[in-house]
Amino acid sequence: VGAAAERYFAKPVSELNVAELAVIAGLFQSPSAYNPRRYPHRALARQKLVLQAMADAGYLTEEEAARAKLAPIEFRNYEPLNTQIAPYFVDHIAQEARQLLDNKKRVEGEGLRIYTTLDTSLQETAEQVLASAPKLWEEAASTKRKGAPVRFSESELEAALVVIDPKSGDVLSMLGGRNYKKSQFNRVTAATRSPGSTFKPVVYSLALQSGWSWNAVQYVEPVTVKEYRPRNFTGDFGTETTLFRAFYRSLNTVAVELAADLGMGRLLKHAAAMGVTTPLKNEVGTALGGSEVTMLDLARVYGTLANEGLRMETTAISRIEDRAGQVLYRAPEPESRGTRALSPQTAFLMTEGLRAVLVHGTASVARELSQFAVGKTGTSNQAKDNWFAGYTPGLVCVVWVGTDGNEALPNEAMASTLALPLWQSFMKEALKRAPPEPFSRPAGISEALVHPLYGNRVSRGGLNMYFVSGREPAASGPSALEIVGEQGGFRRVFE
Amino acid sequence: MKLLLLLLLLWAPSVLLASSACPWLTDTLAPNYRDLIKRHPARASLVQREAVRNLLRLKRSQCGTPQGESLAAEIYRLAVEAHSGKVGLIFPLSGKSGERGRAHLKGIEAALGNIGTRLIVKDSGSSPFGAERALAELVFRENVALVVAAGTRGDLDRVIPWADGLLVPMLVLSSEAQVGASRFAFRVFPSEQRLGAALATAAAQRGWKRIAALRPTDGRGDRLLRSFLAGAKERGLEVKVTQPYQPNESGSLDSAVRQIFRIDPRERAQELGQLQREAEKKAKDRGLAFDPRTVILKPIVEVDAILLPDHFRTLRHLTKILAYHGAGRVPLLGPQSWRTSALVDPPEPQLTGSLFVDFMGSYDALPEPLRVPGDGFFAEPSKAAEADFTSIGLRAGRLTEAAMASGENRRNLPYVLQSLANVDSGLFGPGPAFDSTHESRWPLFVFTIKGEKLDVAPLIQ
Numbered sequence: 001v002g003a004a005a006e007r008y009f010a011k012p013v014s015e016l017n018v019a020e021l022a023v024i025a026g027l028f029q030s031p032s033a034y035n036p037r038r039y040p041h042r043a044l045a046r047q048k049l050v051l052q053a054m055a056d057a058g059y060l061t062e063e064e065a066a067r068a069k070l071a072p073i074e075f076r077n078y079e080p081l082n083t084q085i086a087p088y089f090v091d092h093i094a095q096e097a098r099q100l101l102d103n104k105k106r107v108e109g110e111g112l113r114i115y116t117t118l119d120t121s122l123q124e125t126a127e128q129v130l131a132s133a134p135k136l137w138e139e140a141a142s143t144k145r146k147g148a149p150v151r152f153s154e155s156e157l158e159a160a161l162v163v164i165d166p167k168s169g170d171v172l173s174m175l176g177g178r179n180y181k182k183s184q185f186n187r188v189t190a191a192t193r194s195p196g197s198t199f200k201p202v203v204y205s206l207a208l209q210s211g212w213s214w215n216a217v218q219y220v221e222p223v224t225v226k227e228y229r230p231r232n233f234t235g236d237f238g239t240e241t242t243l244f245r246a247f248y249r250s251l252n253t254v255a256v257e258l259a260a261d262l263g264m265g266r267l268l269k270h271a272a273a274m275g276v277t278t279p280l281k282n283e284v285g286t287a288l289g290g291s292e293v294t295m296l297d298l299a300r301v302y303g304t305l306a307n308e309g310l311r312m313e314t315t316a317i318s319r320i321e322d323r324a325g326q327v328l329y330r331a332p333e334p335e336s337r338g339t340r341a342l343s344p345q346t347a348f349l350m351t352e353g354l355r356a357v358l359v360h361g362t363a364s365v366a367r368e369l370s371q372f373a374v375g376k377t378g379t380s381n382q383a384k385d386n387w388f389a390g391y392t393p394g395l396v397c398v399v400w401v402g403t404d405g406n407e408a409l410p411n412e413a414m415a416s417t418l419a420l421p422l423w424q425s426f427m428k429e430a431l432k433r434a435p436p437e438p439f440s441r442p443a444g445i446s447e448a449l450v451h452p453l454y455g456n457r458v459s460r461g462g463l464n465m466y467f468v469s470g471r472e473p474a475a476s477g478p479s480a481l482e483i484v485g486e487q488g489g490f491r492r493v494f495e
Numbered sequence: 496m497k498l499l500l501l502l503l504l505l506w507a508p509s510v511l512l513a514s515s516a517c518p519w520l521t522d523t524l525a526p527n528y529r530d531l532i533k534r535h536p537a538r539a540s541l542v543q544r545e546a547v548r549n550l551l552r553l554k555r556s557q558c559g560t561p562q563g564e565s566l567a568a569e570i571y572r573l574a575v576e577a578h579s580g581k582v583g584l585i586f587p588l589s590g591k592s593g594e595r596g597r598a599h600l601k602g603i604e605a606a607l608g609n610i611g612t613r614l615i616v617k618d619s620g621s622s623p624f625g626a627e628r629a630l631a632e633l634v635f636r637e638n639v640a641l642v643v644a645a646g647t648r649g650d651l652d653r654v655i656p657w658a659d660g661l662l663v664p665m666l667v668l669s670s671e672a673q674v675g676a677s678r679f680a681f682r683v684f685p686s687e688q689r690l691g692a693a694l695a696t697a698a699a700q701r702g703w704k705r706i707a708a709l710r711p712t713d714g715r716g717d718r719l720l721r722s723f724l725a726g727a728k729e730r731g732l733e734v735k736v737t738q739p740y741q742p743n744e745s746g747s748l749d750s751a752v753r754q755i756f757r758i759d760p761r762e763r764a765q766e767l768g769q770l771q772r773e774a775e776k777k778a779k780d781r782g783l784a785f786d787p788r789t790v791i792l793k794p795i796v797e798v799d800a801i802l803l804p805d806h807f808r809t810l811r812h813l814t815k816i817l818a819y820h821g822a823g824r825v826p827l828l829g830p831q832s833w834r835t836s837a838l839v840d841p842p843e844p845q846l847t848g849s850l851f852v853d854f855m856g857s858y859d860a861l862p863e864p865l866r867v868p869g870d871g872f873f874a875e876p877s878k879a880a881e882a883d884f885t886s887i888g889l890r891a892g893r894l895t896e897a898a899m900a901s902g903e904n905r906r907n908l909p910y911v912l913q914s915l916a917n918v919d920s921g922l923f924g925p926g927p928a929f930d931s932t933h934e935s936r937w938p939l940f941v942f943t944i945k946g947e948k949l950d951v952a953p954l955i956q
Binding site for chain 1 (some may be wrong): 670685687715718742743745748749781782783784786788789791805806807808809811812815816818819821830831832833834835836837873874876877879880883884887
């Protein structure tokens with residue numbers, strides 16, 4: 001809303017009158033179709049509908065609505081600073097510079113020299129990746145045609161990508177949409193969307209930090225928490241699972257039970273500590289990514305994991321000088337920007353869990369990258385949002401695919417078919433730039449071969465899991481859970 | 496006891512009390528001996544004993560002659576009547592049933608280890624052919640007085656018919672092998688049918704009148720269910736059996752639960768629509784995404800209890816499904832296979848008031864050498880199955896000991912067995928050891944789940 005206010009009326013949202021606000025509200029259904037500059041008649045017709053709806057709902061009197069409908073509207077003739085190089089990033093720079101200098105008039109036309117964190121090479125790679133994905137859009141659109149009535153066209157499918165340096169919080173690349181000329185709405189900074197399962201690392205990292213281990217066993221079952229009934233994407237119920245397996249298979253019921261056990265209050269605080277600045281709903285569904293966040297929120301969360309538990313504030317500006325060369329702003333040194341959110345050990349455990357997502361889990365099509373990169377898929381309700389968030393030790397990349405109209409995508413569409421291929425292409429290129437470095441393993445970590453369902457140590461056939469030293473499973477025979485899981489119970493006298 | 500035995504002997508088949516055993520030897524016993532011998536290679540080794548060779552040579556035409564009758568009497572004495580003091584064990588000590596065979600052996604050796612009975616142990620290799628060959632060796636070569644045979648139904652259905660054919664009393668350690676038609680075979684194994692009938696008794700004693708019964712598709716629990724239905728009918732209980740569920744398929748168990756509680760979206764479409772509208776409004780007010788699939792109908796509870804003739808893992812799943820549908824307060828009924836420590840640890844509020852029936856009370860009742868680690872009601876998980884099989888072996892040993900102590904020959908031992916009382920009232924309960932159908936009478940205990948503990952009481956029928 002703030003970005004649209006700036007874009008179409010050149011003033012902050014707090015200064016908009018009712019008539020102008022109604023124009024903005026009318027944009028939500030389809031920002032392209034009701035673009036006030038391109039289709040002013042449509043925008044004004046839509047505005048009138050909004051005003052009438054407000055009157056009908058009692059937010060305005062009929063007189064106020066009638067006055068607002070007749071009020072003159074002046075749209076600003078938007079002139080982007082730059083439409084050639086990273087235009088979304090440049091828009092973001094202008095906004096961030098205003099905030100940093102606390103005087104928006106000094107940003108444009110003042111001859112300021114703004115030093116940014118943009119990595120033009122990565123930006124170019126990101127642009128190429130998004131531009132080279134028409135096949136993806138075609139596939140998504142064609143799958144839609146197979147099923148329910150078509151509610152969006154290929155051209156409505158949007159995508160955004162952001163890359164940060166986890167060690168400094170610097171924003172290295174930002175693509176707020178597929179086509180800046182068509183839509184200047186920056187989906188990285190301004191859109192809040194349901195993150196789906198990409199939020200689960202927040203839940204699991206709190207659990208691991210609170211003493212749970214990857215081999216802890218949960219029963220995958222239908223659950224009801226305060227009338228909330230999550231569904232598993234795979235629909236599998238009635239099995240035991242370790243937390244590790246539940247994580248890489250992205251089982252919703254387990255995440256909800258964990259969240260209920262940990263407490264939503266703690267979870268929301270933990271999310272904030274990891275970098276989520278958007279207020280989250282105090283609802284169990286938040287554990288499954290039901291509460292909207294920005295892409296930058298997610299980038300900070302994954303950056304905290306990549307940076308061994310130290311959260312860095314994201315920034316796109318390193319220095320601002322006036323025309324005389326006087327430094328008006330200098331970003332604090334990275335060392336002073338970090339706040340500890342997780343122990344290095346917990347962050348490492350999460351990295352290994354995220355690696356398993358690529359090796360065994362929902363992102364196994366990108367297994368080839370798992371030696372140096374890790375990440376998590378996320379698909380919100382009815383596939384409206386498709387995410388992949390992941391990192392190497394030196395780069396965090398978050399990709400989103402969806403529609404501005406928040407349309408449901410077909411059943412065949414999901415994070416692994418839409419967002420993941422983009423992330424995969426980007427990471428492959430990014431990893432070519434320098435010899436990839438492995439994730440560092442902190443002291444106080446041990447590993448064991450563990451049964452993926454029952455959590456007991458096994459000599460073969462299990463998964464390698466990592467533990468905070470001292471919490472690894474004891475070396476012993478089959479566990480009670482394994483006996484129940486495989487034989488149904490301890491007794492089998494009649495079988 | 497002696498009077499009873501005398502009466503039983505008086506009832507014995509006339510052929511065994513006839514003045515001449517010769518025609519029976521030539522027309523019945525010898526053909527059976529030949530038949531069994533023919534089935535196995537290395538036949539010569541099976542007929543080394545003089546009495547066996549003479550029996551096979553005896554001809555019908557010799558009967559009635561003084562020489563023939565004398566020979567027949569001698570053969571009969573040596574082949575059937577002479578008490579060898581030996582007990583033959585046919586156990587699957589190797590192969591797929593090896594684990595249970597070894598556990599049985601441990602139990603029987605604990606019971607018979609210190610008495611004069613000589614045990615001849617044969618490994619069936621978990622195969623019907625191996626079991627039959629072992630029987631031939633034990634009868635022809637060792638002249639055993641009694642056979643204790645363990646294994647699967649497939650193994651023992653090949654062996655049990657020979658008990659009557661060869662006049663060999665046999666204790667059968669199998670839940671499924673058929674003993675009903677045999678005079679010489681007795682099952683020393685807990686009876687699933689008795690557990691089913693006991694569940695019906697326990698339900699009636701609780702005052703439960705309307706029971707829903709679940710049924711797995713794989714046949715597991717069918718015998719228990721059948722006997723439960725028969726017992727319930729006798730006691731005037733109303734039982735509705737649901738559509739079968741597939742034990743490893745979550746949705747089918749959920750469907751069965753929906754059937755019990757009439758959670759049918761088509762039948763109650765109007766009610767569901769109303770619930771969905773309410774939920775949608777609530778979600779909207781709270782700014783949450785709404786998924787109509789998560790709105791469910793409330794259960795209509797028309798049953799007092801639910802029978803689940805399945806093991807603990809399915810019970811756990813059922814418990815969660817009941818909770819999901821908000822039908823958690825309905826008690827559940829089930830068999831001994833529910834018994835795991837996870838039943839009460841962590842305590843499952845949904846299960847409080849539910850019960851199961853078991854033939855094993857406390858594991859502490861096992862004699863010291865056979866004790867398994869645990870806390871009385873729950874054996875250490877990997878030892879619980881072994882404890883069952885060991886205790887079955889132990890019971891077989893105790894009954895063998897009592898039968899052999901009578902000094903009776905093979906043809907009379909069945910009557911001894913039929914008249915035996917349980918020799919260990921602590922572990923095996925009071926009363927006769929077998930019922931009239933040769934089924935073993937194990938004691939029965941009702942376990943009631945009360946949060947984090949179990950209450951146990953003997954079932955009083």
